[in-house]
Amino acid sequence: MPGKVAVPSRPPRAGVRILPPVDVLRVSTQRRSQLVEITREVAEAVAGEQGSAVLVYVPHTTAGVTINEHADPMVARDFESALERIVPVDWPWQHVELGEENAPSHIRASVMGPSVLVPLRGDGSLGLGAWQGIFFCEFDGPRERTVYVSVLQ
Secondary structure (H helix, E strand, C coil): CCEEEECCCCCCCCCCCCCCCEEEEEEECCCCCCCEEEHHHHHHCCCCCCEEEECCCCCCCEEEEEEEEEECCHHHHHHHHHHHHCCCCCCCCCCCCCCCCCCCHHHHHHHHCCCCEEEECCCCCCCCCCCEEEEEEEEECEEEEEEEEEEEE
């Protein structure tokens, strides 16, 4: 469930804008690589808000977020498979920590990116296309993760 938290800040200086509240979503994953659709959770987090866009940000180095087709769940599975093939585990990685062999996860996360920006319609709904959904992208699971959602003015 989303929960609003205020972004910690110092008292504003003249001409400095205070950042908007941030909704915190929690996402649980069950597999090493997994795309989880979070469109509904993001929409609920911003319901009734007014602004120009919604920023969805993942504060993790081995996870990301993307927008793609949500009508067929096999599209998400194809992404998982394609990224595992494009960025294989058996590459001669330099970042190797015993018990944390996750170098490919960092690369996959950077390929997908840590954020997406979605226009917000006048009625407060997400400005996504008919077939589009927002996906949290896990590359070092299974884990409990955090996603930040902010309405931009």
